[in-house]
Each structure stands twice: as C-alpha cells, then as structure tokens.
Amino acid sequence: MDTVPIFSKRYHVDYGDADFYRKLKLSSLFNYFQDIASLHAEKLGLGVEELHEKQGVTWVLVKMLVQMDRFPVLNEEIIIETWPVEPKRLEFERDFFIKAAKGNNILGRASSSWVIMDVESREIRRTELFPANLPAFCKERAIEGRMGKIKANGQLxxxxxxxxxxxxxxxxxxxxxxxxxxxxxxxxxxxxxxxxxxxxxxxxxxxxxxxxxxxxxxxxxxxxxxxxxxxxxxxxxxxxxxxxxxxxxx
Missing domain, CATH: 3.10.129.10 (Hotdog Thioesterase)
Structure with a gap:
C-alpha cells in the first residue's frame, strides 16, 4: 500500500471537457475530482473494487464545495492535487487544489465529504467500523470552514x-x-x-x-x-x- 498523503495528476482539457465558450465544464471538473480521488484511494488500498470485494461497501460523495479563481481553457494542462483529511464519525473528507501546469499557480480549490455505503443494504457505515491503515493526515485545508446546510431564500x-x-x-x-x-x-x-x-x-x-x-x-x-x-x-x-x-x- 502506498501511504503518500498527497497525490497529484496532470489533466489536459480536451474538446469533450470544454463548453461552448472553450472553458472547462464544471461537470468535467467534478469528473476530474472523482477520477483522482479514486486513483488515490486505490494507492491507499481503499479502491472501489477492493472495498466492494472485501467489505461489500463503496464510496459515495455527499457534499462538495468548489471555489474557482479561473476556469482552465481548451487545450490547457492543469495539475490536480488531493489529500484526505482526518475522518469524522460518519464522513471522510478529501480536499483538492487545481493548479496551472505552467507556473503552478492555484486556479481553484475544493473540499468534499464522502461516506461508506453498504452495497446491499444501501446503509451508511461508521468510519470506526471500517478497517483501513490510513496515511498521516495533512493539516492543511484547501478551504477553511465547514460545509453547512443549503436552503432557498425566495420562491422556487x-x-x-x-x-x-x-x-x-x-x-x-x-x-x-x-x-x-x-x-x-x-x-x-x-x-x-x-x-x-x-x-x-x-x-x-x-x-x-x-x-x-x-x-x-x-x-x-x-x-x-x-x-x-x-x-x-x-x-x-x-x-x-x-x-x-x-x-x-x-
């Protein structure tokens, strides 16, 4: 098992990832997050296939907060970094930086919360019941503060x-x-x-x-x-x- 706490991957904004305005689609960015989180989980011995086979559970995203300074454009290369945060009773948190491949400046940042769901019962498993040897957790947070509840303020x-x-x-x-x-x-x-x-x-x-x-x-x-x-x-x-x-x- 690779215990590297921070994992990074380079992405190229292809035609299928961009919108009509030649900028990275928000949904494509969420796909990048899902991809790199899955790759890092595999390196930590916590990949989807391994969890399904050995524990009968899978990862489920429950919250995501993204802050963007600038959206990457078509054919631009970016680097996404991700790292897990010390888990709570029911949730595992994972943060991300989106960086320009040229200059390494931060384009955006994200925080996410994940739970472990039993594949058969669809019930949530508590983190202390989940057997895993996790790496040392990074103290740095991509975004300070907690993700709270969301509600409408006006007429739907x-x-x-x-x-x-x-x-x-x-x-x-x-x-x-x-x-x-x-x-x-x-x-x-x-x-x-x-x-x-x-x-x-x-x-x-x-x-x-x-x-x-x-x-x-x-x-x-x-x-x-x-x-x-x-x-x-x-x-x-x-x-x-x-x-x-x-x-x-x-």
Whole structure:
C-alpha cells in the first residue's frame, strides 16, 4: 500500500471537457475530482473494487464545495492535487487544489465529504467500523470552514423534469455526481452562461437517484442581482430531495 498523503495528476482539457465558450465544464471538473480521488484511494488500498470485494461497501460523495479563481481553457494542462483529511464519525473528507501546469499557480480549490455505503443494504457505515491503515493526515485545508446546510431564500421556480436513464448511472447503480452538475447548469440559458461564471458552488447530495426516477428541478434566482442562485432536485411527489446546490456568480 502506498501511504503518500498527497497525490497529484496532470489533466489536459480536451474538446469533450470544454463548453461552448472553450472553458472547462464544471461537470468535467467534478469528473476530474472523482477520477483522482479514486486513483488515490486505490494507492491507499481503499479502491472501489477492493472495498466492494472485501467489505461489500463503496464510496459515495455527499457534499462538495468548489471555489474557482479561473476556469482552465481548451487545450490547457492543469495539475490536480488531493489529500484526505482526518475522518469524522460518519464522513471522510478529501480536499483538492487545481493548479496551472505552467507556473503552478492555484486556479481553484475544493473540499468534499464522502461516506461508506453498504452495497446491499444501501446503509451508511461508521468510519470506526471500517478497517483501513490510513496515511498521516495533512493539516492543511484547501478551504477553511465547514460545509453547512443549503436552503432557498425566495420562491422556487419549476425548470424542467428529467428521467434518469442508462447513460446517467455509474458503477454504484445510481446517478453519478457529475451528472447532477450537468443538470444544474442546464437550469440556466446559454445567454446566462455567457453573462456569468461560477465563483463557488456547493452541492449537498441527499438521496440516491436510480434509473427510472423522475427528478423535478427547481431554481431560486431571487438573489441573482447579488450573485447567488439556488437549485434543487426533488421527486414528483415532493417527498424526497435528491440534492441542493448553492452557486455564487461573478
């Protein structure tokens, strides 16, 4: 087992990773985070396949907070660094830096919280019950402060409905975390995307969305003039919330 506490990987912003404005899509960045977190977990002996085979559990992302100074552009090379933070009772935290390959200056930073879910029962396992030899934890945090609760401040507007399909589902059998980001950004027009760029985004994933589920998307743009918007996804009955997201714009 490799006990290196900080892991890094170089990424190239390809055509499939960029948007209409030739900048890295937010969902592609979330894919990068998922990729490098998985690679580091494998080096620590905590990879998805190994956990599934030996413990019957898997990693599930429950919160992500991203702060961006500048989005990388098409054909730019970046370096993402990641490291785990000392776990809490139910959550493992992992931080990230996004750096320019040229100059090594920080373009953005992120903090995430993950839980261990039993594959069969879909219940959360406590961290102290999880057998693992983890490396020494870094004290540095990419973003100071805790990720709190998210709620709308104004009237929710219905945007659209989405039925979760085959292409949306990942190896855990539920809607992949990066797909939520595509759906969130689809709540706003091309024109709005040309006027604003994301400064920060926090997403709290509340419930699993499975194939065949219908997600109803709502947004609250009452704070748009001050640069804040809110998006959430719920089931058609309004009994279940799949996620809540708060975005600050610039």
């Amino acid at each position: 507007q219905h945007v659209y409905n989405k039925i979760v399909g085959y292409s949306d589902i990942d190896i855990n059998g539920h809607l992949n975390n990066s797909k939520y980001i595509d759906y969130i950004t689809d709540c706003f027009s091309i024109e709005k995307h040309s006027q604003y760029t994301v400064d920060t985004i926090q997403v709290n994933y509340s419930s699993e969305a499975l194939a065949g589920d219908s997600i109803v998307f709502y947004k609250d743009i009452s704070g748009l003039e001050s640069g804040t918007v809110y998006v959430e996804g719920a089931d058609e009955a309004g009994a279940k919330t799949y996620f809540k997201a708060c975005i600050t714009l610039k």
